[in-house]
Amino acid sequence: MKIAIYGYGNxxxxxxxxxxQNSDMELFGVFTRRNPETVTTNTEGLKVYSSDDILKxxxxxxxxxxxxxxxxxxxxxxxxxxxxxNVIDSFDTHAEIVNHFERVDKEAKANGNIALxxxxxxxxxxxxxxxxxxxxxxxxxxxxFWGRGVSQGHSDAIRxxxxxxxxxxxxxxxxxxxxxxxxxxNPTLTTCEKHLRECYVVAEEGAxxxxxxxxxxxxxxYFEPYxxxxxxxxxxxxxxxxxxxxxxxxxxRTGKTGFEGSHNHVVEFSLKLxxxxxxxxxxxxxxxxxxxxxxxxxxxxxxxxFDVKPADLSVLSSKELMAHLL
Amino acid sequence: MKIAIYGYGNxxxxxxxxxxQNSDMELFGVFTRRNPETVTTNTEGLKVYSSDDILKxxxxxxxxxxxxxxxxxxxxxxxxxxxxxNVIDSFDTHAEIVNHFERVDKEAKANGNIALxxxxxxxxxxxxxxxxxxxxxxxxxxxxFWGRGVSQGHSDAIRxxxxxxxxxxxxxxxxxxxxxxxxxxNPTLTTCEKHLRECYVVAEEGAxxxxxxxxxxxxxxYFEPYxxxxxxxxxxxxxxxxxxxxxxxxxxRTGKTGFEGSHNHVVEFSLKLxxxxxxxxxxxxxxxxxxxxxxxxxxxxxxxxFDVKPADLSVLSSKELMAHLL
Numbered sequence: 001m002k003i004a005i006y007g008y009g010n011x012x013x014x015x016x017x018x019x020x021q022n023s024d025m026e027l028f029g030v031f032t033r034r035n036p037e038t039v040t041t042n043t044e045g046l047k048v049y050s051s052d053d054i055l056k057x058x059x060x061x062x063x064x065x066x067x068x069x070x071x072x073x074x075x076x077x078x079x080x081x082x083x084x085x086n087v088i089d090s091f092d093t094h095a096e097i098v099n100h101f102e103r104v105d106k107e108a109k110a111n112g113n114i115a116l117x118x119x120x121x122x123x124x125x126x127x128x129x130x131x132x133x134x135x136x137x138x139x140x141x142x143x144x145f146w147g148r149g150v151s152q153g154h155s156d157a158i159r160x161x162x163x164x165x166x167x168x169x170x171x172x173x174x175x176x177x178x179x180x181x182x183x184x185x186n187p188t189l190t191t192c193e194k195h196l197r198e199c200y201v202v203a204e205e206g207a208x209x210x211x212x213x214x215x216x217x218x219x220x221x222y223f224e225p226y227x228x229x230x231x232x233x234x235x236x237x238x239x240x241x242x243x244x245x246x247x248x249x250x251x252x253r254t255g256k257t258g259f260e261g262s263h264n265h266v267v268e269f270s271l272k273l274x275x276x277x278x279x280x281x282x283x284x285x286x287x288x289x290x291x292x293x294x295x296x297x298x299x300x301x302x303x304x305x306f307d308v309k310p311a312d313l314s315v316l317s318s319k320e321l322m323a324h325l326l
Numbered sequence: 327m328k329i330a331i332y333g334y335g336n337x338x339x340x341x342x343x344x345x346x347q348n349s350d351m352e353l354f355g356v357f358t359r360r361n362p363e364t365v366t367t368n369t370e371g372l373k374v375y376s377s378d379d380i381l382k383x384x385x386x387x388x389x390x391x392x393x394x395x396x397x398x399x400x401x402x403x404x405x406x407x408x409x410x411x412n413v414i415d416s417f418d419t420h421a422e423i424v425n426h427f428e429r430v431d432k433e434a435k436a437n438g439n440i441a442l443x444x445x446x447x448x449x450x451x452x453x454x455x456x457x458x459x460x461x462x463x464x465x466x467x468x469x470x471f472w473g474r475g476v477s478q479g480h481s482d483a484i485r486x487x488x489x490x491x492x493x494x495x496x497x498x499x500x501x502x503x504x505x506x507x508x509x510x511x512n513p514t515l516t517t518c519e520k521h522l523r524e525c526y527v528v529a530e531e532g533a534x535x536x537x538x539x540x541x542x543x544x545x546x547x548y549f550e551p552y553x554x555x556x557x558x559x560x561x562x563x564x565x566x567x568x569x570x571x572x573x574x575x576x577x578x579r580t581g582k583t584g585f586e587g588s589h590n591h592v593v594e595f596s597l598k599l600x601x602x603x604x605x606x607x608x609x610x611x612x613x614x615x616x617x618x619x620x621x622x623x624x625x626x627x628x629x630x631x632f633d634v635k636p637a638d639l640s641v642l643s644s645k646e647l648m649a650h651l652l
Binding site: 014017018021022042094097098101118123125127128129130131132134135136137138139182184244257258259262263264265266267268269270271272273274275278279281282283286289304305306307308309310311313314315316318319321322323325326 | 340343344347348368420423424427444449451453454455456457458460461462463464465508510570583584585588589590591592593594595596597598599600601604605607608609612615630631632633634635636637639640641642644645647648649651652
């Protein structure tokens, strides 16, 4: 199957690397809104095209992976491109997913294409685990913890403060909260009670550090409700210790069974990722395989990760899966 | 949807309790090979029938859950019953799954029924997580740890030793092995290197404890290759501290991504279960919902957990799932 990448940032590069690990796939090329001559890929011979020309290649692409941002790119791109391609995106604005789904579904169905939205790990693998957990243990509670990992939005918010040159913000689960949930204590916890915010900040020379720290810690929504720590470091330290984009977290379902509800169960799915965009890309690529197969079986319209049977994600045959993984 | 239970042991009772937690299901009744009058259920008014009479109720049962043993019951029961019912079982002899599948598939297809084999947690939820892990991270390693939990087979093996009145064996993951895997060290580990065996034994008065301990520790396959501990306890202690059937474990996938394979990822799915049969039953009941829906859409033949899309497991609608769990 031929995969094309639409948008070549961190996620696009992750897709490029992930496709190489899958023997049943090849990369058709990269589409960019920039001047294609200014884009250098990591793969010898991989073609870069202008996004303006994409319709010319309609017949040569099995699945188009759209690597845009959820705020403004994907709400436009995914419905539009699903008129002509089987597409997949990682739309992650949870509150807007139903709207996005309906817009994509309309275009994909009208044109006989298949689309899958919101692939990745949250939404994505975390969502799947929330679903399995709640279906298996109906009398129970859901908990999602994020981190330890870099939050791009929170890092950007710090960078906008006067006197700040650069910053990196880590979201960190509160160990005591995680422990309580894992012990099956079923605590009631807000997002703030579940997470700490660690900030590493490079300030301008002579900047008022106390003011910067105060501005961070009192920033509404972003930091004010959280237990926040601020550490000032040098630009060299930021480069040396904070240049990667790790992330992870846990989805935990706790629930009771039995005639008296006396037996407790804890189901946990957790991720520890060195690279958030590369892992997200790896998830997307396996779902690209699935929607290609589903389309070959005649399925059209918009799907989510909930609509994909696990067998469709794997390069292995049904018999191999049964013999080796079941 | 109407669920019937075929076989009323620990698993059958677990199904009875689990169905109560699902508002879209009701219990039709229990079928037993024993004299129905000798079977007392935990549900007021629940009917108990002889398994000989089951064909009389063919039209009244949506899904029949077969609660038999994998050694001799299920290889006979599941193909036979799938001639007349939509069925689900928890067949767990990994090496025989492909054969079992083919025999069930033939009968179910020939008669327009649907069947799902090997539901539970291993095979079952662990299998699903092995599949997701290997599909997402093709360049990686799989690890399955079982425990801490009671192994019925190993407990029985101890009970057969001369001078032993009762026994309970716990399979326990080796903490250091688990730690290495979680750290992404990708160790090569045999099942024996991953697990310890803890034995709690009630001996006859005056029995030669040293001989019993030695017979346990040198028992081929069961204990000899493992680090095994034997603790002698009283019958009262066994009842007080070891009357439950807890289990659990972890499926861990570690893998690399990126152009240089320099980023490591650890994906872990873990279970901590107070009651092995009740959790197994809860998984089975959610898959019973799924195969009922699949059959209503016209699907027939034998399926595994790999063939079920997550959305079919949940009582929630597609839109509710998107809004609340995605």
